[in-house]
Amino acid sequence: MGFDALEAGVARLRRPNTSQAVTLTTNTAFAARWVLPRMAAFRKAHPGIELRLHAGDTVVDLARGDADIAVRSGSGNWPGLVSSELMPERYAPLCSPMLGLRRVSDLPKHQLIHCDWQPQALAPALWSRWFCEAGITPPRGRSTKAAGLSFSDETHAMLAALAGHGVALLSLTLAAEELRSGALVQPFGPALDTGSYFLATANGRENEPAIRGVWDWIASQAAAASHT
Numbered sequence: 001m002g003f004d005a006l007e008a009g010v011a012r013l014r015r016p017n018t019s020q021a022v023t024l025t026t027n028t029a030f031a032a033r034w035v036l037p038r039m040a041a042f043r044k045a046h047p048g049i050e051l052r053l054h055a056g057d058t059v060v061d062l063a064r065g066d067a068d069i070a071v072r073s074g075s076g077n078w079p080g081l082v083s084s085e086l087m088p089e090r091y092a093p094l095c096s097p098m099l100g101l102r103r104v105s106d107l108p109k110h111q112l113i114h115c116d117w118q119p120q121a122l123a124p125a126l127w128s129r130w131f132c133e134a135g136i137t138p139p140r141g142r143s144t145k146a147a148g149l150s151f152s153d154e155t156h157a158m159l160a161a162l163a164g165h166g167v168a169l170l171s172l173t174l175a176a177e178e179l180r181s182g183a184l185v186q187p188f189g190p191a192l193d194t195g196s197y198f199l200a201t202a203n204g205r206e207n208e209p210a211i212r213g214v215w216d217w218i219a220s221q222a223a224a225a226s227h228t
Helices: 003-014 028-045 104-109 127-134 154-162 176-181 209-226
Strands: 020-026 049-055 069-074 081-094 112-115 149-151 167-171 192-202
Touching (some): 028 049, 192 209
Parallel strands (some): 112 167
Antiparallel strands (some): 069 192, 081 167
């Protein structure tokens, strides 16, 4: 290495880091399926903000500063936080086209894929609920996790559906790319309303420049996705 290159490297190390770090917390499925595919675009749009992603299904304390901003599902009414609705969320039966499933009457021939929901979920998308809203009497024992495949994480449930292992109740938001490409299909309804995703941050922090930059960017991405 030449002396000029070495001096330039040392100068970069001595130069103060002017980027601002913002920690975004959200559940593992939303992080994997929605945030991560957009991270490169975020870095390009906001090179001065270092976006750190905290993925987990345990709700962190924003008021205490455990994270700076969150994408959460629920009511949006959280004491000590300011929130804004990001997008509604709906779940529907999705499967691989290789199953050839087209009619509700053929559903008993296929394995149901179940996914755990957090206890605080307002309206979880469970197969028992889907059968009720569809007005169908489920085959004996088929609507419970005791039958079929069961996963603790929605991403794994989606992978099982993609592989043709059965039919899963999946987020139409998080499976949007697979539906567009035809890797997954929605053979029939109904779709279940599970509430909405919200952006949230601690009261008084919503106008901090870095947090506002992340907030506005996520909101714009959600708005763009809703029109595709």
